[in-house]
Amino acid sequence: MIARALRRGLTAAVLLLAPVGPSAAAPAAKPAAARPAAAARGSDPRPRSGARPRGAARLAFDHDGPPIVLVGAELRSDGRRITDAVIELRGTRIAAVGGPELAARAPADARRIDLRGAIVTPGLVALETAMGAVEIDAEGSTRDDTRATPDPIRAAFDASSAVHEHSTLLQVAAIDGITSAAITPQGGLVSGSIAWLDLAGAPGQRVARGGVGMRAHLGQAVEGSRAATLQRIAELFDDVRFYRDHRGAFDRNQSRDLAAHRLDLEALVPVVAGTMPLVLSAHGEADLRAAITLAQAGARVVVVGGTQAWRMADALARARIPVLLQPSSNLPGALDHLGARLDNAALLAAAGVEVGIAVMGDAHNARNLTQEAGIAVSYGLDPDRALSAITAVPARALGMDAHYGAVAPGKVANLVVWRADPFELSSKPEAVWIRGESIPLVSRQTQLRDRYLQRLRDTPKARR
Amino acid sequence: MCAAIVLGGAVALALTACRKTPTVATTSPPAAREPNRDRAAAAPATPQAPSFALRGARVMTATGIVYDRADVLVTGDRIVAVGPALELPEGTTVIDVAGRTVTPGIIDTHSHIGVYGAPGFGAHADGNEMTSPNTAHVRAADAYWPQDPQIDRARAGGITTMQILPGSANLFGGRAVTVKTYPGARGIDEARMDGAPAGLKMACGENPKRTYGDKGGPATRMGNVAGYRGAFIKAVEYQRSWDRYHEKMAQRRKAAAAGGTPRKGDDDRKGDGKPDDPPDPPARDLGLETLAGVLRGEILVHNHCYRADEMLGMLALAKEFGFTIRSFHHAVEAYKIAPELAAAGTAASVWADWWGFKAESFDGVRENAAMLSAAGGRPIIHSDSGIGIQRLNQEASKAMWAGRRAGLDIPDDEALRWITTNPAWALGIEQTVGTLEPGKQADLVVWDGDPFSVYTKAQQVYIEGALVFDRSRAQPAVGTDFELGWDIADAVRGGGR
Structure with missing residues (x-):
């Protein structure tokens, strides 16, 4: 993962990791590192400009801490399973991962937690969510997930700038194993940039990074036509390049008219350069073809929705476009949703497409990510790939895989302890670790429940 | 009279579940006060009707009995016996379902399938008559589009019966209709469940006041309640005039x-x-006819209502006018008043976990249904969704496990009742469907595992003894007229890629 980040030109990625203890000083070199087989598949040979997305420096919450060693669990992470695993945490990071042989090498002062019989997975990542930016969907005063202007180009809208860290949604999701969320702006043609949030952590520092992707929409997003949408995007991208190359002229008011405001153009520069993922809704074949064309022109495209993606799985695989989808979405709700199938994820994965799974448009129930993964498995997706679809793939798709998505040395210590199959409806996390801390498994909902359970116990049972 | 239709090719499914007799519409003028008509139309099957037995499955009856291994014997459209190692009459077709689980057909009290069709064309938006806060005169039955592709998907999820409701924009949304998910219905009378009483959709809270706040009201919850009371006062008068x-x-x-x-x-x-x-x-007066039907107990009230305080208010209002609310719907705060709901004999149709999409749904908890069960109430897991309806078993499972984790004793059979027996009761059809018992209609689901597992799917679905879905033979499931013709391009790709 680190090596991949270096290839990408993010030479500073390792430097972002403040010291996390000697055992993690050179994580890539550790033989015990659980290097996922999928990493090679996900690597991207295209040259990168070296420009890092805005907000990159935010990932500075690392600190030293007493070592904690989780021993005995079965570790399931990004396609690999290690039985009787040893996971060493230092501060907010994972310091080492390996088999039982690693236990002997653990620091003498380490706090040891016995997890025999348990399953450990990476923390789950909620994609396509507004949690932290929305409290109550129907109450505009609680919503900060959109720039409500008639102008459909809102690229400068930065979801990281107004996150509500005390939102009740965060803890409701966290106690079901969601440790990070990609807060995604809504609306317009270009909605704005996505923020990567950890669901716990020091106050004021829970946003790990802003600008991890630019959310935009194909389909009938503007002017009543799919073709009009594509025309606007083509014009916009052309103007972003013009703006990038003529900033001086623009500032001197010697530029031709451009298709967007200055801040929006500026925000799109890394998208056009292919350094910031372009996260595009696309469902129908025509739009998916357009997404492939954008990728071929250098954009780092991630497709969201992909209802008809199974029809063109090979082309998407060749273009190395990850597809983020919701497995249960099988209704022909619009013409570009005809042909929706429950085995979309399995068909795409079989063709070599990286499949991510999300609960779309329901920030309050991101916790149903595991159910969605289970549904995908019941329709043919390999269980380890389904787990990657809610952990490693989201991290890779948004360029955060140097830090997230796997239980591996150097990664942020976001992990979940389960007693049984994480996807099964009977399962619930036994412990959730976010940034190296085991969070309290309490939410506003458990508090409401407990208040009224007590009242119920005090009331005699009524006759039916 | 309807002959068996056998489709050839990939969909080799015998579709025999057509209607035999047209249903009489319930629009005659209100009768004088009289007891509810007898809905127990469990006529014994004729002896010459063909019999089949599902043999050797785990059988969950939703009556409190779960057999590890038992048979279900069906003659004609009825269940005639359920139990271990049944002695089968000569000529019975035996279907080996060892290792599978058989449950009653799943029943959803809350769907808008057919009145909000897919695709969601403007032309398909027939669920909310948003022209007046009181549209008790309209009927969902008059808008039901039996070609809605969502019906096929619901059936594939084990749904055999569903109540189709008008939307919740109005104080009185209109009459609901209970349908079976028969394939191939061409009109409401080929879909409607014989003998099922009509429902009346009422709505509390945010939706009516949001819809009518700047259209003459109601603009507040005060206005909402005044609207219900004013309408029922008129209905009492109307009933009196007919009584006279x-x-x-x-x-x-x-x-x-x-x-x-x-x-x-x-x-x-x-x-x-x-x-x-x-x-x-x-x-x-069609609207007052509906409300008078409520006062006479012939039309069952299904009341969209989220907050505990509003539900308590509606129970008091029902008492004032002498009717009962059969089920609250959504009832996100039902757990706060579980003993009161149990005492009132009012069911609560709830989601497993929806919350937070509006202020009145902010206090949702996953233990809602389980806490109602614990209080002796009648919880129901409903869908209100073309996606959720395909997995009501999973929704029930989430709610069941949440309850168990909170220390409540919720046996599998109890959670199964949330999607079978209890909804049957709420729809007034509990004498006909909702359990696996002799005399009940043979609405059955054969699951390929524990119905509460995320991996389990309905393999076969029977309605009134007819096989209406068979997963092994119905993929891809193209059933309704609307879905024909869209994939022809796949067959004519000319060998190219």
């Missing part, structure tokens, strides 16, 4: 039977004893 009419007619019949001529004054009121002309019936 029926009384008068009865007297005329009585006098005629005695050989006399009806005369003014026969009813002991003032009269001059001259021959009396037949009375004119009161003018019919």
Whole structure:
């Protein structure tokens, strides 16, 4: 993962990791590192400009801490399973991962937690969510997930700038194993940039990074036509390049008219350069073809929705476009949703497409990510790939895989302890670790429940 | 009369579940007060009807009994026996379902399938008559589109019966209709469940006031409640006028039977004893007819209501006018008043975990259904969703496990009742469907595992003894007319990629 980040030109990625203890000083070199087989598949040979997305420096919450060693669990992470695993945490990071042989090498002062019989997975990542930016969907005063202007180009809208860290949604999701969320702006043609949030952590520092992707929409997003949408995007991208190359002229008011405001153009520069993922809704074949064309022109495209993606799985695989989808979405709700199938994820994965799974448009129930993964498995997706679809793939798709998505040395210590199959409806996390801390498994909902359970116990049972 | 239709090719499914007799619409003028009509139409199957037995499955009856291994014997459209190692009549077709689980057909009390069709064209938006806060005069049955592709998907999820409701924009949204998910229905009378009473959709809270706040009101919850009360006051008057009419007619019949001529004054009121002309019936009012049907207990009230305080208020309002609310719907805060709901005999149709999409749903908890069960109430897991309806078993499972983790004793059979017996009761069809018992309609689901597992799917679905879905033979499931013709391009790719 680190090596991949270096290839990408993010030479500073390792430097972002403040010291996390000697055992993690050179994580890539550790033989015990659980290097996922999928990493090679996900690597991207295209040259990168070296420009890092805005907000990159935010990932500075690392600190030293007493070592904690989780021993005995079965570790399931990004396609690999290690039985009787040893996971060493230092501060907010994972310091080492390996088999039982690693236990002997653990620091003498380490706090040891016995997890025999348990399953450990990476923390789950909620994609396509507004949690932290929305409290109550129907109450505009609680919503900060959109720039409500008639102008459909809102690229400068930065979801990281107004996150509500005390939102009740965060803890409701966290106690079901969601440790990070990609807060995604809504609306317009270009909605704005996505923020990567950890669901716990020091106050004021829970946003790990802003600008991890630019959310935009194909389909009938503007002017009543799919073709009009594509025309606007083509014009916009052309103007972003013009703006990038003529900033001086623009500032001197010697530029031709451009298709967007200055801040929006500026925000799109890394998208056009292919350094910031372009996260595009696309469902129908025509739009998916357009997404492939954008990728071929250098954009780092991630497709969201992909209802008809199974029809063109090979082309998407060749273009190395990850597809983020919701497995249960099988209704022909619009013409570009005809042909929706429950085995979309399995068909795409079989063709070599990286499949991510999300609960779309329901920030309050991101916790149903595991159910969605289970549904995908019941329709043919390999269980380890389904787990990657809610952990490693989201991290890779948004360029955060140097830090997230796997239980591996150097990664942020976001992990979940389960007693049984994480996807099964009977399962619930036994412990959730976010940034190296085991969070309290309490939410506003458990508090409401407990208040009224007590009242119920005090009331005699009524006759039916 | 309807012959078995056998489709060839990939969809080799015998679709025999068509309607035999048209259903009589429930639009006759209100009858005089009388007890509810007998809905227990469990006629014994004719002896010559074909029999089949599902043999050797785990059988969850939703009556409190779960058999590890048992048989279900079906003759014609009815279940005739359930139990281990049944002795089968000669000629019974035996279907080996060892290792599978059989449950009653799943019943959803809350769907808008057919009135909000897919695709979600504007032309398909037939679920909310948003022209007045009181549209008790409209009927979902009149808008039901039996070609909605969502019906096929619901059936593939084990749904055999669903109540189709008008939306929740209005205080009185109109009449709901209970349908079976028969394939190939061409109109409501080929989909409607025989003998099922009509429902009345009412709505509390945010939706009516949001819809009418700047269209003449109601603009507040005060206005909402005043709207219900005003309407029921009129309905009481309306019923009285019909009662007077029926009384008068009865007297005329009585006098005629005695050989006399009806005369003014026969009813002991003032009269001059001259021959009396037949009375004119009161003018019919479709909306008041619906509300009067509620007052007589013939139409069941299904009340969209989220907050505990509003539900308590509605229970008091129902008491004021002498009717009962059969089920609250959504009832996100039902857990706060679980003992009161149990005592009132009002069911609560809830989601497993929806919350937070509006202020009145902010206090949702996953233990809602389980806490109602623990209080002796009648929880129901409903969908209100073309996606959720495909997995009501999974939704029930989430709610069941949440309850168990909170220390509540929720047996599998109890959670199964949340999607079978209890919804059947809420729809007034509990004598006909909702359990695996002799005499009930043979609405059955054969699951390929524990119905509470995320990996389990309905393999076969039967309605009234007819196989209406078979996963092994129905993929891809193209059933409704709308879905024909869209994939022809796949077959004519000319060999290219």
